[in-house]
Amino acid sequence: MMSAPRHVRPSPAPAESLPRVLCVGATRESWLALSRALRPLRCEASQVPSLEAAFLEVRHARPSLVLVHWRELVAGAGLGLRALKPRLGVDGPPVLLVAEPETPADALEAGDAEGVEDCLQMPLRTHELRARLAALEGPPPWARTGRDAPRLLLLAGACGPLAWGGLGALLEACGHRILYGTTVGGGAARVVEQGERPDLVLLSREQSLGTLRGLSFLRAQPLLDGVPSLTVDLEAPVRPATLLPRIHAMLGREAASLRVEERVRFCCPVAFAEVGPRGTEWRSGMSSALSPGGLFIRTLVPVKAGTAVGLHILLPTLGERLETHGVVAWAHPFAPRQGVSHPYGMGVRFLGMGPPRLMRLRQLCQAEARP
Known part of the structure; x- marks a missing residue:
């Protein structure tokens, strides 16, 4: 006797894994703003009060992105990023510093020394976080192509x-x-x-x-x-x-590639946007090297080499903001390094800087270069 056909239930599809964002810092208004910016995005967000707590947290769940408030780098006690990054691994998730207008220069310098790969400026905007999460999915198609591509x-x-x-x-x-x-x-x-x-x-x-x-x-x-x-x-x-x-x-590259031998170590927040007929969303990053001819911007979401950009450079030691334009000489979007040493971000050459601002930059670089 033949049995009645049974309905075969399809096997469930594998659950889609969402990117996980780990926020490190005590709960305050800035982190509440961060939660509001993360809410529209398809990601899992968690928060721990300190780097010590983050060290324990990453033992249980691996984050896709780590955001560290600048105050955690100047607390002066306990574990720092130097202890956390080995736990994350050589090809681990990128670590971003969250800065505010009052962030002192020594906090930015500590972040640069301890290996942060990007900087987000408060107030945080959803499009900034969305761009970082999109970068984790793979580099843009223009990466490492063309005459100006990194060698x-x-x-x-x-x-x-x-x-x-x-x-x-x-x-x-x-x-x-x-x-x-x-x-x-x-x-x-x-x-x-x-x-x-x-x-x-x-x-x-x-x-x-x-x-x-x-x-x-x-x-x-x-x-x-x-x-x-x-x-x-x-x-x-x-x-x-x-x-x-x-x-x-x-x-086969231009000999004066940003004249990096003239740069001095100078850490400051930078905002940049592509120059064009249509309005472009501004993105943030951090400069760790500055010269009268250009600067290096740490960011996971650089723009293509050869692109003209507007720049807002915040000088924390002086409390000033320098507005100028430049052109991207080279760019490294986020991608696993796989043993290759290179910085994430882009090198920008200044364009059309007038004598007063150029003189100001030269004075600043000379002051920083003194022992």
């Missing part, structure tokens, strides 16, 4: 950004992506791990590209064959400012 450089024999007279730090400030290898063999291993052909190899005089290719890392050879190389003489003091024009010429 991948291998520094074989350099232990980090401060090696070779700080050459790596200046190259990162030019927007390049850097693979560091403490030895020439380690550099080859990093190339294999990355699986991407570098645009230039820098190595010390006692090493050679032939030595690099002759190692047991045979898989690196297809990625290194034909790659131009530049030898750095470590017997004499390395002068990165004299190497930059030569490196840019070999990469």
